Amino acid sequence: LGVPVNAAEAAKWYALAAEQGIPESQFQYALMLLDGRYVKKDEKGAYALMQAAAEAGNRLAQFNFAQLLVQQDPGDAGIAKAVSYYQRAAATGLADAQYAMAQVYANGVGGKPRDEVQARGLLAQAARQNYDTAQIDLAAWMIEGRGGARDLKSGFGWMKQAAEGGNVAAQNRLAKLYMGGIGTDPDPILAGAWYVVARRAGLIDPQMDDFLRGLTDDQTRQALQKANRLP
Structure with missing residues (x-):
């Protein structure tokens, strides 16, 4: 009722494809379940699908599942659970994940030692992809000489x-x-x-x-x- 037919139809097809284990569809349908967009809201179902897509190698699912883990447990334990997913997404070149891992290394959280050199490198990777927050942080670090030479x-x-x-x-x-x-x-x-x-x-x-x-x-x-x- 009130939902565009094409949107409702798309949700149905995402659900069917997600059931067949297609990672991209699992990710997209998980987002719909999280938001209650065109489907009934189901956070538990969304969590399971997001994890499945993440484990299958979908980088957006990896980043978003990491975010869900931190959201569930904002403390160091939650970050520790999320780190492996952030790392995998960062390794594919996802700027959001690179920035997240830069914060992990900058603060020495989630079971990772503080490593400002590593953090600065990750900031640079995200900055080169026009990730503006990383550009600001990298600029400040270069000006301060943090994590590397002053420039x-x-x-x-x-x-x-x-x-x-x-x-x-x-x-x-x-x-x-x-x-x-x-x-x-x-x-x-x-x-x-x-x-x-x-x-x-x-x-x-x-x-x-x-x-x-x-x-x-x-x-x-x-x-x-x-x-x-x-x-």
Whole structure:
């Protein structure tokens, strides 16, 4: 009732294919059961199908099953159960899983020792796939010299890429890099412009508000003009 015929039909076919053990269908039908989308909600059934698809090698199922395990037990024990699934998905190149494993190694949780070199490598892998949160973290790590050599220029570059991709937090942090001349020449106009972009998106940073107020009238005018041309 009220469900599009094609959607209901698709759910039926996913269910049939899932019963036949087809991993992609198991994964898709598990998502439907989790959400109660076009079918009756069934978390237990979804859990079983997601695990089956994960064990069969479906990388999206591996990542999502790991997320379910952590959701069920947010503590270290839950992360420990999830790690093998995160690892398998990360090994296939799934950026979400690479980022998750970076957090595991960065914090030394889930039975894994703290390993910032490994974490930075995983952040780089995810960042290269345009995973903006990884780009921000990698930028910060490079600027701080965490998990490897300090590289201000590359750190600036990753932050700029995330900012240009539309990440508001990155836009604000890029403004601060321009303000401080970190990894680039100091540029109060671009600092102001990027902060204006972030502020228009709803981010408020008192430090950057003070910075904006300290610009000359001409600098403010130029910053606003540039902000209007930025992503």
